[in-house]
Amino acid sequence: MLRIANLDVVALSTPGADAISAALAFCGLTGSTSDGVAFSVMVLGAVTCCYTFGVFRLAHRRGVTARDLRRIAAFLGGSAIVLAAMGPPLVAYGEQLFSMHMIQHMMLIIAAAPLIAWSRPKVMFLRALPKETRANIGRSARRLRLDRFMRPLRDPILVWIAFCAGFVFWHTPGPYALAMRYESLGLLEHITFLLTSLAFWMVIFRSSMRGGPGYGAKLLFVLTAAALTDLPGALMVFAPRPLYPEHAAGVAGWGLTLMQDQEIAGLVMWIPGGLAYLLVAAWLFVAWLREAENRAVLPGARSIANVTLLLLVAPALTGCNRSRAEPIANFNGDPERGATLIQKYGCGGCHDIPNINDAEGNVGPPLSRIGNRIYIAGMLRNTPDNMLLWIREPQRIVPGNAMPQMNIPEQDARDIVAYLYTLN
Amino acid sequence: MSTVVAVSRRSLPVGSVGAHAIGWWGMVCAVLTEAALFGYLLFSYFYFAIQPRQMAFPPQLPPLWLAAPNTVILLASSVAVWQGERGARRDSRARQVIGLGVGFALGVVFVGIQLLEWHSQPFGLSSNAYGSLFFTVTGFHMAHVILGLLILLSLTIWSALGYFDRYYSAPISIGVIYWHFVDAVWLAVFFSFYITPYLGLRHGP
Numbered sequence: 001m002l003r004i005a006n007l008d009v010v011a012l013s014t015p016g017a018d019a020i021s022a023a024l025a026f027c028g029l030t031g032s033t034s035d036g037v038a039f040s041v042m043v044l045g046a047v048t049c050c051y052t053f054g055v056f057r058l059a060h061r062r063g064v065t066a067r068d069l070r071r072i073a074a075f076l077g078g079s080a081i082v083l084a085a086m087g088p089p090l091v092a093y094g095e096q097l098f099s100m101h102m103i104q105h106m107m108l109i110i111a112a113a114p115l116i117a118w119s120r121p122k123v124m125f126l127r128a129l130p131k132e133t134r135a136n137i138g139r140s141a142r143r144l145r146l147d148r149f150m151r152p153l154r155d156p157i158l159v160w161i162a163f164c165a166g167f168v169f170w171h172t173p174g175p176y177a178l179a180m181r182y183e184s185l186g187l188l189e190h191i192t193f194l195l196t197s198l199a200f201w202m203v204i205f206r207s208s209m210r211g212g213p214g215y216g217a218k219l220l221f222v223l224t225a226a227a228l229t230d231l232p233g234a235l236m237v238f239a240p241r242p243l244y245p246e247h248a249a250g251v252a253g254w255g256l257t258l259m260q261d262q263e264i265a266g267l268v269m270w271i272p273g274g275l276a277y278l279l280v281a282a283w284l285f286v287a288w289l290r291e292a293e294n295r296a297v298l299p300g301a302r303s304i305a306n307v308t309l310l311l312l313v314a315p316a317l318t319g320c321n322r323s324r325a326e327p328i329a330n331f332n333g334d335p336e337r338g339a340t341l342i343q344k345y346g347c348g349g350c351h352d353i354p355n356i357n358d359a360e361g362n363v364g365p366p367l368s369r370i371g372n373r374i375y376i377a378g379m380l381r382n383t384p385d386n387m388l389l390w391i392r393e394p395q396r397i398v399p400g401n402a403m404p405q406m407n408i409p410e411q412d413a414r415d416i417v418a419y420l421y422t423l424n
Numbered sequence: 425m426s427t428v429v430a431v432s433r434r435s436l437p438v439g440s441v442g443a444h445a446i447g448w449w450g451m452v453c454a455v456l457t458e459a460a461l462f463g464y465l466l467f468s469y470f471y472f473a474i475q476p477r478q479m480a481f482p483p484q485l486p487p488l489w490l491a492a493p494n495t496v497i498l499l500a501s502s503v504a505v506w507q508g509e510r511g512a513r514r515d516s517r518a519r520q521v522i523g524l525g526v527g528f529a530l531g532v533v534f535v536g537i538q539l540l541e542w543h544s545q546p547f548g549l550s551s552n553a554y555g556s557l558f559f560t561v562t563g564f565h566m567a568h569v570i571l572g573l574l575i576l577l578s579l580t581i582w583s584a585l586g587y588f589d590r591y592y593s594a595p596i597s598i599g600v601i602y603w604h605f606v607d608a609v610w611l612a613v614f615f616s617f618y619i620t621p622y623l624g625l626r627h628g629p
Binding site for chain 2: 169172240
């Protein structure tokens with residue numbers, strides 16, 4: 001017991017700790033447990049009401065889709081977990097047991113935060129407001145250029161630093177002891193975890209189409225944060241001495257020793273925490289592979305081509321070795337007009353094209369049997385719609401390639417494609 | 425009939441072009457492996473810090489009067505090379521040379537102060553476990569700083585000779601990544617060796 005008391009002095013006799021305790025006592029910020037709990041419950045209740053109101057307005061305007069329902073469930077689940085983690089039974093246990101305290105942290109960081117981040121709370125909160133207010137907010141946000149101030153909240157590197165720094169800081173013995181001693185600091189500890197982890201998960205759920213990082217960067221983001229935030233857990237498991245002596249009185253009531261409690265706490269942080277990050281990393285990896293697969297057909301091309309593709313699939317299943325005459329029947333292009341257009345646009349300056357006068361260019365590939373080729377430009381699957389897209393927007397698909405952007409109208413390009421598919 | 429021939433904006437480039445050139449990927453991979461090395465080194469420090477008390481931990485808290493200003497200097501050098509990189513992107517050779525040059529000079533100052541810091545320690549590389557850890561980790565970091573300084577020096581000279589412009593600045597971006605990495609590693613080393621003892625993570629008297 002003497003050992004523990006000594007260590008307590010060591011942990012808190014650091015310069016600054018005394019000053020902080022004095023300042024807190026001066027400000028009267030040493031309230032009882034019930035104050036903090038009441039505060040968290042009030043804030044959470046208000047937030048949930050806003051969200052629910054937003055949902056009702058949405059339902060009133062355009063009905064609710066299954067995806068909306070999933071998001072609502074995620075938000076309510078996330079809020080319930082926050083309430084459970086910061087509510088009465090767990091708070092009391094968390095003051096007694098270090099392991100219970102770590103369970104609270106894990107509930108906030110890897111359960112509540114991802115659910116809330118995925119539920120897109122911002123959209124629902126804005127919906128809760130009347131239409132004019134929303135428009136006003138949008139206008140003033142633009143006028144004040146609010147996005148400039150919001151950008152750091154979305155910057156992956158800054159969010160990573162804030163998340164890891166907050167996590168590591170509050171788990172070192174000194175700040176942890178202060179958070180245990182002063183309830184307001186304990187609340188600040190949990191709010192830090194909740195806010196930084198919300199920002200952390202929002203980076204992961206932000207699609208790269210909306211300016212978020214790509215899948216590779218997200219994987220790196222998650223895995224490096226996982227390695228760093230697992231480290232305190234590993235140290236707690238391996239430590240041969242109690243690092244958090246504040247729980248000396250609490251663990252006795254549970255029939256545990258400080259060391260056992262600390263080892264359980266370390267495992268809680270290490271194993272479920274690591275598993276959650278690993279699952280997210282696996283999900284990101286699968287999504288990354290799927291994206292790579294989809295890249296063969298451009299998103300823009302796919303939406304135009306949807307109907308055609310449907311017609312293409314049926315014959316494609318019957319056999320691979322077929323001519324292109326069938327799909328082109330549904331394509332709506334005139335091959336004869338296409339042949340004259342090819343002369344008009346001067347395609348033959350660069351390409352060797354069969355049956356076109358003077359088409360003997362040696363810059364691009366020869367277009368003989370182009371109807372049977374597998375790829376266009378080495379990356380697009382050879383479908384009429386992809387060919388159409390390639391002829392109209394070659395610089396958008398492969399910026400900087402030698403094929404010039406000719407601004408060919410769509411019908412002209414359709415006719416050219418129709419001619420090209422006669423070459424099989 | 426006219427013949428369309430596509431020609432690049434300038435004469436054909438030599439070496440890596442564009443932001444994500446092969447050298448960029450090489451540097452990112454090098455940074456990742458080196459980061460893993462420092463991860464292991466710092467973990468071994470923390471493993472030492474959680475051991476039972478009175479195991480060769482210095483009795484007094486680490487003095488910050490050299491290390492803290494030195495950290496600011498290294499951070500400032502990162503800002504300087506970042507400005508140099510922006511100068512290259514905007515075709516401003518003066519800004520490019522000044523940014524990289526100031527970054528190099530601040531790096532040299534860092535090395536000087538770090539040598540003073542080493543000299544002022546009451547323990548040596550072989551006096552105890554703490555000394556070995558301290559000099560191994562800061563020594564490894566110093567080796568990386570010196571390599572970074574060589575990179576910055578070459579980039580400064582090449583910039584002054586006008587090797588880089590808006591279209592061809594990949595070497596600057598790649599070198600700057602390494603310097604930012606050296607800076608980030610120092611922040612981690614500084615936090616571990618100089619800050620965590622103040623946060624209660626150290627052996628008792």
